[in-house]
Amino acid sequence: xxxxxxxxxxxxxxxxxxxxxxxxxxxxxxxxxxxxxxxxxxxxxxxxxxxxxxxxxxxxxxxxxxxxxxxxxxxxxxxxxxxxxxxxxxxxxxxxxxxxxxxxxxxxxxxxxxxxxxxxxxxxxxxxxxxxxxxxxxxxxxxxxxxxxxxxxxxxxxxxxxxxxxxxx
Amino acid sequence: xxxxxxxxxxxxxxxxxxxxxxxxxxxxxxxxxxxxxxxxxxxxxxxxxxxxxxxxxxxxxxxxxxxxxxxxxxxxxxxxxxxxxxxxxxxxxxxxxxxxxxxxxxxxxxxxxxxxxxxxxxxxxxxxxxx
Numbered sequence: 001x002x003x004x005x006x007x008x009x010x011x012x013x014x015x016x017x018x019x020x021x022x023x024x025x026x027x028x029x030x031x032x033x034x035x036x037x038x039x040x041x042x043x044x045x046x047x048x049x050x051x052x053x054x055x056x057x058x059x060x061x062x063x064x065x066x067x068x069x070x071x072x073x074x075x076x077x078x079x080x081x082x083x084x085x086x087x088x089x090x091x092x093x094x095x096x097x098x099x100x101x102x103x104x105x106x107x108x109x110x111x112x113x114x115x116x117x118x119x120x121x122x123x124x125x126x127x128x129x130x131x132x133x134x135x136x137x138x139x140x141x142x143x144x145x146x147x148x149x150x151x152x153x154x155x156x157x158x159x160x161x162x163x164x165x166x167x168x169x
Numbered sequence: 170x171x172x173x174x175x176x177x178x179x180x181x182x183x184x185x186x187x188x189x190x191x192x193x194x195x196x197x198x199x200x201x202x203x204x205x206x207x208x209x210x211x212x213x214x215x216x217x218x219x220x221x222x223x224x225x226x227x228x229x230x231x232x233x234x235x236x237x238x239x240x241x242x243x244x245x246x247x248x249x250x251x252x253x254x255x256x257x258x259x260x261x262x263x264x265x266x267x268x269x270x271x272x273x274x275x276x277x278x279x280x281x282x283x284x285x286x287x288x289x290x291x292x293x294x295x296x297x298x299x300x
Contacts, residue, residue: 024285101186108284111263
């Protein structure tokens with residue numbers, strides 16, 4: 001299989017995991033919108049949770065290494081509504097109480113996706129999540145990776161998943 | 170609920186939002202005496218102090234991945250302490266890998282829960298621990 005084919009199969013566990021996390025912890029369904037290739041570094045949301053990962057792929061005895069990154073970006077309004085739903089209090093600004101919420105969400109998504117990735121032949125080592133906040137902030141992607149943008153709609157508003165991925169022999 | 174509402178519970182997680190979520194769920198279930206710690210390294214002296222004061226914690230709910238002292242190492246400390254060999258200890262992790270369950274069971278965990286989880290699932294796990 002080619003790297004592009006791997007990218008498509010690599011992305012699916014993250015979409016499934018995000019749906020599971022949002023249904024269980026945020027009490028909302030995510031509707032997946034049309035994915036696209038992203039060619040710039042500007043976030044589509046105002047608050048982004050970023051988690052790097054790396055590992056090996058073992059496909060029919062052929063091994064290579066990959067590096068990847070998972071980003072979930074929220075417009076401010078979506079983030080506040082998601083935080084309010086998860087924590088049971090009304091939030092209307094980016095206060096310290098909810099700074100690490102996005103990091104916890106990407107942690108849970110990655111943790112869930114990791115199990116499915118393992119059955120597909122991927123090992124995965126997670127980094128520690130980080131948060132970026134501000135209108136039109138930039139995301140620093142690992143060099144040489146391609147980025148797919150997957151928008152979601154929910155009752156709390158839009159949010160955006162980005163997955164970047166590359167592999168080397 | 171069959172359990173006493175005021176059993177002394179310690180919630181350990183390095184993410185403040187997750188501590189709040191777990192505390193909210195425990196309150197929903199009916200528990201009223203809940204303390205929190207932001208790392209295993211913070212939790213351990215609290216557990217030791219509570220023993221010295223004669224009011225030990227009766228239930229620990231701990232995250233696995235924490236920067237200073239992991240949930241697994243906290244569990245090992247607890248199980249190595251005389252009197253705490255059977256202290257109910259619920260481990261929470263984001264990683265749904267079978268290998269983690271085996272490691273935690275070998276270390277003496279009372280039960281295991283994978284994020285994401287609902288208050289109902291948390292209640293079922295607690296019921297199984299205290300049945």
